Amino acid sequence: MKMPTSTWNPKIVAFVCNWCTYTGADLAGTSRLKQEPNARLIRVPCTGRIDPVFVIKAFESGADGVLISGCHPADCHYNTGNYHARRRWTLFHNLLDFVGIDSSRLHFSWVSASEGKKWVTVVDGVIDEIRARGPFERYQKANSEFALPPALFEAAAKEVQQHA
């Protein structure tokens, strides 16, 4: 793996639930708790909404690390969504190596609406971890090497449409 250069800044995509972690991150802001600026939050109603494919897509789109965070067990606004997320995560985490992603690039945490401080610790921790891992380049390389030429891609898309 290429060593990170001094100008490189990791890109973190954070999928957070609306009720606990997003509000917790709001609290961190209201409390003026300074954080590393590398995380970009994508708000979903519940961690149960997070499809494992989102994580793959995030890496494909240039993320160096992904964080999933929601309500603590038993605190889910939707009763059980976070349990589904946890189950998916347990399975999916084990499959990451198979798709060529170092599993330490995917993080999972529970941050409640009152845990502004914890949110900062989690985000900064993930950013530090990813910074130590260096940029995630495998998918970019794969994309450039194996992507279909645009003309072929369009033809394929058309064919799919005809069959649909």
Add this chain to the structure above:
Amino acid sequence: MKIGVFICYCGENIGRTVDCAAVAQACASIPGVAVSVDYKYMCSDPGQNLIINAIREHRLDGVVVGSCSPHMHEKTFRKACSNAGLNPFMFEMANLREHCSWIHDDIAVGTAKSIDLVRIAVEKVKRNEPLTPIRVPVTKRALVIGGGISGIQAALDIAGAGFQVVLVEKEPSIGGHMSQLSETFPTLDCSQCILTPRMVEVYQHPNITLMSYSEVEKVEGFIGNFSVTIRRKARSVRADLCTGCGDCVQKCPIKKKAYSEFEEGLAFRPAMYVPFPQAVPNIPVIDRAVCTYYKTGKCQACVKACGRGAIDFEQQDEFVTEAVGAIVVATGYKLYTIDKKPDDSQYKGYGEYGYGVYKDVIDGLQFERLASASGPTGGEIRRPSDKAVPKKIVFIQCVGSRDESKGFSYCSKICCMYTAKHAMLYKHKVHEGEAYVFYMDIRSGGKGYEEFVRRAIEEDHVKYIRGRVSRIYEKDGKYIVRGEDTIAGMQVEIDADMVVLATAMVPQPESAVLAQKLGIAYDNHGYFVEVHPKLRPVECSTGGIFLAGACHSPRDIPESVSMASAAAAKALVLFGSDVLEREPVVAKVNESTCAGCFYCQKVCAYNAVERREIRDRAGNLRKVVAYVNEGLCQGCGTCNATCPSKSVELIGFTDEQLYAEIHALA
């Protein structure tokens, strides 16, 4: 698509660390953006007019405002869109304040991140669909959980407005802690004298269904449409036959096996008991853990005593389901103790000052019972060990409160006042006695409160010592209280006959379990959390559920009563309309691709997924697909993530929208 981008400075809140003009300029070049401007305060009237005019002038299809958290102003801006004739759901917010300007110092960093955040929102809004709110009917009945003074007040207010109320109390009688108190500060009026008429009023009110000795088992549904299952615990006495004569209680031979909960362990109660003479309802309960019949099957003294044949040993817990539109939670507090069985308690216990070891080291509620005319000593202050009148009492404040190492960080708020009251009551009853109070600070904010404390010090000569107590030990029948007087700067030792600890208030131990049933938030202590600490102090983040009294935070009687009335008013606001508009963020099934695997049904926490048969014109069954009941769906999206064929989509958070957001980051 024509998207309008509006960047807010929020005065200096965003403008200080984000170059808003540069963000607006950069966003103008995002594909689809037709207009991109910045303004000092977007939420102000001129700011909103700016948006409205731009929508009309540029015929915008979507709006993105880069300002504060959507939890703050999403509604404001949606309304502005709506006023301009744009569907309010064609709007997204980029959180440039809480998630950017307030947490970063560097302008370049803040500006770059802001552009990213707006770009994500623009990509999402391009894929938004115009939606209309879902209208659901409102069941105009309320459930009140907890029959202390807060629950009583809330129930009476809602019932008084003409709506049905179900009041659930887990103890055999309503009344709560207030019924245990001797006198109340700052007026020193008798607690029971003001409370019991209200208890009777609850019992006799035609609009109130009282379910005592009952607990909430399960809560389903949502605002305006809750379905609550209540466990009516078996009293072993038939409420329809019992007249409350009390003959069975008199005849019960098991007099000294169980401590009275009402007397805070200072007296015994029989196995067949009513908690206190003024109990409402005045129907006894058999404590099956100590009753001889349940152990050996032999004793039937109560059956013989009862002229009405109301005793029913075979009675089972019953479950009733009530449909309500609003829920008021008023479960109250407990005092922080080391408990008789510390293992059962979620708290480790204070474990200091010999509490639970020395018989004459008691807590505030126990002192209330000693001072109460209906208490075990008939209102005489006598210490529990030898029933002697204590000549010297030490009161210690802040036991567990304001003490993170041994208890809780918070102030329990009522202890300064009740300690002054206790000391005063003691001096009124034992004229020659000496009362000492160890305090950290005197917090007596409230109408007539400071004057009350001054009265204790100046007229009743209670000696206040500012400082903490380091230890208490027993010596020659006295309790030596060693502490410091921080004003005199010296160590003090008092040989007391009795010590009263003003232990911290804590929520009921089962509060977290109840919160999980209700789906409401609670803090690390177990107190329920309101949706906004200042502007929405009695509402929970789950719609239709309101908070009253000490289950929210430590508070005294007047504050609990006002909060209960506020919660009742909120429930009445809800009952003011026949239908409720709800956000249309619900799941929707694409019937043409649904394969009918029903994984969505398995993961749905609300039973919102139903089976729908698709038939051809001849009436032949073609296939069975999933169908989402909009009224039940709460919009979590778990089904969407689970569906193998992606045939069920969460409107407002579709795969297409989320992938667009992810791609926008590249």
